[in-house]
Amino acid sequence: xxxxxxxxxxxxxxxxxxxxxxxxxxxxxxxxxxxxxxxxxxxxxxxxxxxxxxxxxxxxxxxxxxxxxxxxxxxxxxxxxxxxxxxxxxxxxxxxxxxxxxxxxxxxxxxxxxxxxxxxxxxxxxxxxxxxxxxxxxxxxxxxxxxxxxxxxxxxxxxxxxxxxxxxxxxxxxxxxxxxxxxxxxxxxxxxxxxxxxxxxxxxxxx
Amino acid sequence: xxxxxxxxxxxxxxxxxxxxxxxxxxxxxxxxxxxxxxxxxxxxxxxxxxxxxxxxxxxxxxxxxxxxxxxxxxxxxxxxxxxxxxxxxxxxxxxxxxxxxxxxxxxxxxxxxxxxxxxxxxxxxxxxxxxxxxxxxxxxxxxxxxxxxxxxxxxxxxxxxxxxxxxxxxxxxxxxxxxxxxxxxxxxxxxxxxxxxxxxxxxxxxxxxxxxxxxxxxxxxxxxxxxxxxxxxxxxxxxxxxxxxxxxx
Amino acid sequence: xxxxxxxxxxxxxxxxxxxxxxxxxxxxxxxxxxxxxxxxxxxxxxxxxxxxxxxxxxxxxxxxxxxxxxxxxxxxxxxxxxxxxxxxxxxxxxxxxxxxxxxxxxxxxxxxxxxxxxxxxxxxxxxxxxxxxxxxxxxxxxxxxxxxxxxxxxxxxxxxxxxxxxxxxxxxxxxxxxxxxxxxxxxxxxxxxxxxxxxxxxxxxxxxxxxxxxxxxxxxxx
Numbered sequence: 001x002x003x004x005x006x007x008x009x010x011x012x013x014x015x016x017x018x019x020x021x022x023x024x025x026x027x028x029x030x031x032x033x034x035x036x037x038x039x040x041x042x043x044x045x046x047x048x049x050x051x052x053x054x055x056x057x058x059x060x061x062x063x064x065x066x067x068x069x070x071x072x073x074x075x076x077x078x079x080x081x082x083x084x085x086x087x088x089x090x091x092x093x094x095x096x097x098x099x100x101x102x103x104x105x106x107x108x109x110x111x112x113x114x115x116x117x118x119x120x121x122x123x124x125x126x127x128x129x130x131x132x133x134x135x136x137x138x139x140x141x142x143x144x145x146x147x148x149x150x151x152x153x154x155x156x157x158x159x160x161x162x163x164x165x166x167x168x169x170x171x172x173x174x175x176x177x178x179x180x181x182x183x184x185x186x187x188x189x190x191x192x193x194x195x196x197x198x199x200x201x202x203x204x205x206x207x
Numbered sequence: 208x209x210x211x212x213x214x215x216x217x218x219x220x221x222x223x224x225x226x227x228x229x230x231x232x233x234x235x236x237x238x239x240x241x242x243x244x245x246x247x248x249x250x251x252x253x254x255x256x257x258x259x260x261x262x263x264x265x266x267x268x269x270x271x272x273x274x275x276x277x278x279x280x281x282x283x284x285x286x287x288x289x290x291x292x293x294x295x296x297x298x299x300x301x302x303x304x305x306x307x308x309x310x311x312x313x314x315x316x317x318x319x320x321x322x323x324x325x326x327x328x329x330x331x332x333x334x335x336x337x338x339x340x341x342x343x344x345x346x347x348x349x350x351x352x353x354x355x356x357x358x359x360x361x362x363x364x365x366x367x368x369x370x371x372x373x374x375x376x377x378x379x380x381x382x383x384x385x386x387x388x389x390x391x392x393x394x395x396x397x398x399x400x401x402x403x404x405x406x407x408x409x410x411x412x413x414x415x416x417x418x419x420x421x422x423x424x425x426x427x428x429x430x431x432x433x434x435x436x437x438x439x440x441x442x443x444x445x446x447x448x449x450x451x452x453x454x455x456x
Numbered sequence: 457x458x459x460x461x462x463x464x465x466x467x468x469x470x471x472x473x474x475x476x477x478x479x480x481x482x483x484x485x486x487x488x489x490x491x492x493x494x495x496x497x498x499x500x501x502x503x504x505x506x507x508x509x510x511x512x513x514x515x516x517x518x519x520x521x522x523x524x525x526x527x528x529x530x531x532x533x534x535x536x537x538x539x540x541x542x543x544x545x546x547x548x549x550x551x552x553x554x555x556x557x558x559x560x561x562x563x564x565x566x567x568x569x570x571x572x573x574x575x576x577x578x579x580x581x582x583x584x585x586x587x588x589x590x591x592x593x594x595x596x597x598x599x600x601x602x603x604x605x606x607x608x609x610x611x612x613x614x615x616x617x618x619x620x621x622x623x624x625x626x627x628x629x630x631x632x633x634x635x636x637x638x639x640x641x642x643x644x645x646x647x648x649x650x651x652x653x654x655x656x657x658x659x660x661x662x663x664x665x666x667x668x669x670x671x672x673x674x675x676x677x678x
Contacts, residue, residue: 359612382629
């Protein structure tokens with residue numbers, strides 16, 4: 001489904017990686033590892049199409065993503081370092097608006113359900129700026145429950161989460177993989193998922 | 208693709224353009240100096256004295272070619288910027304960056320000589336004539352381009368962002384020029400205007416054209432020199448640059 | 457497709473309502489700048505009447521330009537802008553929605569305030585409607601053109617000063633025709649030509665500025 005060949009990245013003056021190749025089928029989880037600054041975030045943003053690669057190609061269902069941007073973006077869900085939440089809006093408003101921007105209609109009940117699915121109760125009506133870091137993260141992750149994207153690209157999704165939330169997220173990811181979705185993620189924590197786990201490690205110098 | 212036995216696309220890579228540019232620079236400088244001498248001789252000695260403006264009008268032989276060059280360079284810069292943005296070629300972006308300072312210099316020269324002309328003509332160091340005002344705005348466009356490029360650290364983002372500025376500016380230049388003309392004719396009579404220049408004797412026109420070519424050759428020489436520096440700076444991590452540095456060139 | 461534009465437009469209006477300070481600062485800047493001129497030039501009524509259209513227009517330009525910082529900045533900093541680049545909707549449409557909301561919040565108050573400031577300068581009452589119409593046509597064009605500058609300077613050091621350097625030369629035609637319309641109205645020549653040209657600039661800006669700003673956003677978020 002997702003195939004990457006000969007990918008190279010240059011950031012400023014540094015060459016981050018070159019000749020990267022991998023292929024992901026339905027139900028696969030790709031775990032991108034590497035030390036800080038090795039280009040993990042750059043790789044994820046390249047997979048989203050935000051950054052043009054210095055060399056190489058990324059193909060989704062056999063077609064290069066550069067040409068077929070709209071169809072690819074419809075099946076893509078990206079969660080970056082920043083939570084993509086507006087501070088002045090409540091959790092429910094944030095969820096409904098990001099769904100509308102992605103082209104889906106989400107009712108208030110569905111948004112409430114998603115928040116509860118991530119373990120958030122009794123703070124749905126507070127503007128997000130009054131929530132703690134962990135709670136903000138849960139709101140950002142609640143978007144996952146409302147999305148029907150096939151490909152999830154998550155950049156350090158477990159930051160600021162407590163043990164309960166981590167387990168919840170792992171359950172959600174497992175369900176997604178069982179439905180035939182693909183997950184690409186970076187994290188500094190160990191991920192306990194029983195699925196086809198592939199690893200790509202960046203930042204290694206080849207002799 | 209070969210044309211007259213030369214593979215043109217070979218020179219679109221910075222590595223092969225660098226030595227070519229180095230070889231061409233001295234020739235263009237020689238041409239520039241030669242044409243400038245001819246042009247100045249024609250302008251200062253051969254062209255007749257104007258019956259209205261006396262000798263002071265001779266500054267026109269620098270002012271008009273400088274103004275023409277400033278506009279021409281902006282267009283060429285915008286074209287290179289567009290090529291770099293659309294086709295993602297590094298050398299086009301470098302050429303656009305190399306052209307900007309020379310273009311700004313000619314704009315400044317045009318403004319300064321315009322002021323020097325204005326003083327004996329109308330007793331004021333600056334007049335809000337349509338052409339001088341347009342030149343001033345062109346200077347702002349050049350400075351905007353250079354400032355944006357200087358302010359962004361990532362070289363690739365800097366050249367792409369400033370390329371967009373150049374293109375947007377180029378599209379707006381006709382609109383700005385037209386609106387400034389409009390503004391000028393509505394507010395003042397046609398008395399103060401550089402377009403009331405003396406009707407051209409043939410020698411005057413020849414002198415101006417020669418000076419224009421002299422400036423053009425100078426521009427090419429200086430831009431080639433500057434682009435060599437930019438190439439070295441942006442490609443400094445590649446192997447061929449390391450070899451050049453080792454060879455001491 | 458238009459539903460997305462409306463959604464973003466309403467979202468930005470909602471955010472502005474919850475962050476009223478941004479709205480009001482632009483308006484007060486406008487008023488203060490206009491009030492500085494009599495202090496600098498002297499209070500003779502005749503002088504003030506002559507410079508009034510130009511002063512109001514320049515102050516409106518500067519106030520609009522100052523407000524450009526609010527357009528993309530907060531979305532850039534909290535990651536929502538990135539998400540906008542990842543929606544399947546055309547980015548120029550999203551930009552248009554944001555700029556429209558931005559104009560309603562920062563430009564429209566200027567248009568409404570302008571007649572009062574005109575009166576402060578003892579402008580002929582016949583000229584006041586022309587002032588309002590010229591600003592009504594000009595301020596959206598300013599917001600659209602300014603959006604391109606704001607998109608290019610996202611996250612850059614000294615961004616706000618740099619934006620003014622980039623964008624003020626492009627504002628000059630709008631200024632010339634806008635202030636010119638009011639002066640033509642005062643002198644009895646009829647402002648029709650100026651206002652038509654302003655309208656033409658607005659249409660051009662509507663067609664091309666969102667595209668340019670979308671390209672600039674992609675460049676800035678690489």
